[in-house]
Amino acid sequence: MEKFNRQLLTIVTEAVLERELVAEFDALGVRGYTITDARGRGGRGTRRSDWVQDGNIRVEIVCEPALADRVAALLRDRYYDHYAMILFMQDVDVLRPDKF
């Protein structure tokens, strides 16, 4: 089976940022993303998913490596200082390269 390499960019951050991030993604040309509610513990304490003020979201984007880098750089520059946010990237294989 023919497979194509892409990047999976995963971001875990504060739920209150969701709308703002979606606007950033649109501006950068991200074509698709998946957002789920998340909870967990990190440098800014325990974050619950049952209340939006305290809640986290996990955003997943599969795209070309160059675009993943652009998104990651923008998030680092604009959000890392003041918000609970981590992100990481992995290589993934997809079947329909035109989609991502």
Added chain:
Amino acid sequence: MPAMDPVILFFVLGVVAGLARADLRLPGAIYEFVSTVLLLAIGLKGGVELARDTGGMPLTEFAVLVALGLALPLPVFAIARHVGRLSREDAASLAAHYGSVSVGTFAVVIGYLASRGIAYEARAPVWVVLLEVPAILVGILLARGVSGAVAWGRLAHELFLGRSIVLLVGGLAIGWVSGPDGTASIQPFFFGLFKGILALFLLEMGLIAASHLPALRRHGIFIIAFGIAMPLAAAVAGAMAGRLLGLSPGGMTVLATLAASASYIAAPAAIRTAVPEANPALSLTASLAVTFPFNIIVGIPLYERLAAYLHG
């Protein structure tokens, strides 16, 4: 003193269960549902009462309420800056939270007045709408200055089309258009179950407040003292404004409670994105873990007496 309202005991249960790390967690969707029903019920009730008597809201009342919303954050900011020695951003955030209002506290005070048979102005939900936004704008201005870079367009959209305003105003409009007879079929759900829904809401609020209690130790004595003293002072200001407007003792109690209450939904969300340097835990802990419990357990009965005293 009459026995404590059972809905308050649900709040206490939530706090105790939360502190004891009991296996109790309401799913986020339940909280959303319960708070939606509360907001709609409050709006509908106001709308139905407004349809009954056609007396509109005097323009002076509108002006006094907006002025109150704009003025309340200023002493908060000054106290937080000079007594609490907080950074400009943290002080401004606290000012926005304490100048704005808590719809949960409003729900408790109208439940309190209803169970004691004390009448209040039907348009009270409109006061919530008028008091919610101005203080948040003042708080952001205090942090950013007039020339600061704030995405006002997006912020206005977020504030004026926030959940609480849309549901309150929507409920008011539906209640007003439909009137007492038109809403008869939905009254058992929204009005009959009001106290039960409020009890569930307070159970969840208790759990959330408990999760913020440990943070109190980090923020020190100022936040505790401030979280109790500020609502008392603001309640006096609210009750005096009510007296100035010629409100009933019930209405003065509601306005005093609104002034005393601190936002924990609209203000944190707006401040988090507009003033990211502010520590979100500081204001939210004061508002949720100190002021909300203080108001619903101790404050509201006090404000009722204050209103009766000032009304003479």
